[in-house]
Amino acid sequence: MDDPIAPMLAKAVDAVPEPGSLAGGLSYEPKWDGFRSIVYVGDDGTVELGSRGSKPLTRYFPELVEALGGRLPRGSVVDGEIVVRVGEPGREKLDWEALSQRIHPAASRVRTLAQETPASFIAFDVLQADGESLLDTPFSERRAALEAMLVDVSAPVHLTQTTRDVETARRWLQEFEGAGLDGVVAKPLAAAYSPGKRVMLKAKHHRSADVVVLGYRIHASGTGVGSLLLGLYDAEGNLRNVGGASAFTTVRRRELIDELAPDVVRDENGHPVRGETERSRFSGSKDVSFVRLEPRRVVEVRYDQMEGDRFRHTVQFSRWRPDRDARSCTFEQLEVPARYDLGDVLS
Structure with missing residues (x-):
């Protein structure tokens, strides 16, 4: 070492x-x-x-x-x-x-x-x-x-x-x-x-899913959207956070601020309402707050696999889906891998 x-x-x-x-x-x-x-x-x-x-x-x-x-x-x-x-x-x-x-x-x-x-x-x-x-x-x-x-x-x-x-x-x-x-x-x-x-x-693996945009975080530079927070509806009709999409160019980060402005949830004084994602030991002093959005905009993303009920890695933005109703974005659309025993892989 x-x-x-x-x-x-x-x-x-x-x-x-x-x-x-x-x-x-x-x-x-x-x-x-x-x-x-x-x-x-x-x-x-x-x-x-x-x-x-x-x-x-x-x-x-x-x-x-x-x-x-x-x-x-x-x-x-x-x-x-x-x-x-x-x-x-x-x-x-x-x-x-x-x-x-x-x-x-x-x-x-x-x-x-x-x-x-x-x-x-x-x-x-x-x-x-x-x-x-x-x-x-x-x-x-x-x-x-x-x-x-x-x-x-x-x-x-x-x-x-x-x-x-x-x-x-x-x-x-x-x-x-x-x-x-x-x-x-x-x-x-x-x-x-x-x-x-x-x-x-x-x-x-390369897969796609249609997900609801729950909110966004401001980029670390202080300008534009750094990442989108994404959600899916479960069998009980609850909208659950499943991960995020990032890696936008500087120009695209600024464009997203304008595109998402109509969906921003605002308080009685017109100020954006903020929420916080769950903090983990990996968060450290990182800002986990985000600007909340009305859950009505749908985006298609590319992902590789799920870990429980969340995307295992940060997903890639593919395209907006204005033809999709947000309520139709459920966990049922996700491909479930066939079960395979780890012991057989290690044998």
């Missing part, structure tokens, strides 16, 4: 790429929906969990520190994903919300959660073995080294599946979502490990 390695990243593509699209061919593997982490095992057996950002994860996962220390050889550096598994055998899946709860400032709470919702580590690359760097080694050789390193590994540490068959990868894209996974990653077999570079390719 004295000289941390930035994780190699992936570029989004519309579909699982053909193996011949890159020289040397491709290896495919599931895209895990967790915390990316590079594990460092020192010559003295000390284990550190790095993150994609600058914040170490070591203190939040004491059970993984112990497990990895007993399962990875000293002087190794392994790239992978931290996940939380929930459900009975045969009905297991990943739980992003339970994983998010593991980031807690209180040491006592960290210890409790380590017992209540223990994490697993899914290994998918090795960057150092026996103290020797493998960064310049082709992925095909790194994968072979990783398999040799983890030949007898046991839970909660796992070796991710791989395939060189594109049809198998396409089947994974459809089936594994039912276990809470995020898509499929394609890795060039001949590629070295390039920290911080988008060398890999990732294919995720």
